[in-house]
Amino acid sequence: xxxxxxxxxxxxxDADAAIEALRREGFARDEIDSFYVPPxxxxxxxxxxxxxxxxxxxxxxxxxxxxxxxxxxxLLGALVGLAVDSRYGAVAxxxxxxxxxxxxxxxxxVRKVGAARPAEVSVEHPSEPKGGRMVAVxxxxxxxxxxxxxxxxxxxxxxxxxxxxxxRNGWKDFDPRAPLMTP
Numbered sequence: 001x002x003x004x005x006x007x008x009x010x011x012x013x014d015a016d017a018a019i020e021a022l023r024r025e026g027f028a029r030d031e032i033d034s035f036y037v038p039p040x041x042x043x044x045x046x047x048x049x050x051x052x053x054x055x056x057x058x059x060x061x062x063x064x065x066x067x068x069x070x071x072x073x074x075l076l077g078a079l080v081g082l083a084v085d086s087r088y089g090a091v092a093x094x095x096x097x098x099x100x101x102x103x104x105x106x107x108x109x110v111r112k113v114g115a116a117r118p119a120e121v122s123v124e125h126p127s128e129p130k131g132g133r134m135v136a137v138x139x140x141x142x143x144x145x146x147x148x149x150x151x152x153x154x155x156x157x158x159x160x161x162x163x164x165x166x167x168r169n170g171w172k173d174f175d176p177r178a179p180l181m182t183p
Contacts, residue, residue, distance in 0.1 A: 002167035005148040006136040006180060007157025008037065015133040018155035022137060025147045031138040033170035038131050065112030066105040073104015132158075136171045149183050 009015035015034060022032055077100020081093035135152065139145040145162070152160050161180025166172040 001164045003139045003145060004136050004163045004165050004167065004171055005139045005145050005152065005160075005183065006134055006163060006171070007152040007160035008130070008132040008134050009155070009157055010130075010132050012133055014155050014157075015135050018135055018151055018157065021151045021155065022135075022148065025151060027137060027144070027148070030169060031144075033134075033136040033138075033167075035134055035136075035170075035174075036131070037134050037176050059113045061112045062109045065108035065110075067108070069104035069106070069108020069111070070101040071104070073100035073102070073107070074098075076100050076104070134174075136174070138167045140167075145183065 007018075009018065019032055019034060023029070074097045077096040077098070078093050080100070081096030084092055084096065135157065137144070137148040137152075139148050139162075149160065159180060160183065162183045163178070163180050165174065
């Protein structure tokens with residue numbers, strides 16, 4: 001396992017500048033890796049796509065919200081259908097209940113989806129970090145980790161941290177769902 005220092009960049013210009021600064025600090029080309037990390041949910045880590053086997057931490061209760069919203073929306077829609085017009089009778093009630101259930105399930109889902117709490121985050125239920133260009137540095141040499149951290153922070157990298165991983169011509173076992181450790 002190699003000690004890896006990494007950070008995400010919002011701007012490619014900043015990432016390129018950080019790579020040049022790392023080279024000036026004495027890092028060789030084979031000690032620096034740069035790659036794009038797609039936004040959360042687009043990493044195809046699960047067999048059917050997406051990032052998590054079941055759900056992300058922030059959407060764990062979305063199904064409950066959808067069912068509760070659909071029931072409330074159907075009831076409200078049926079009441080509106082009864083009040084609108086008595087000429088159409090059951091057709092108006094059923095139509096309004098269906099539209100209410102549809103809209104209610106959407107609203108119920110949206111109300112239950114949110115950011116993950118730090119205690120809920122794991123690889124199976126990740127916190128959803130933003131995408132961006134990742135610059136990773138193999139920091140096995142003495143004092144290399146401090147130099148890499150300094151450069152990445154100087155060029156406005158976000159989510160700067162440390163990881164242990166396999167380094168062979170780049171970071172081979174990078175997992176976009178796993179958060180970096182505090183350096």
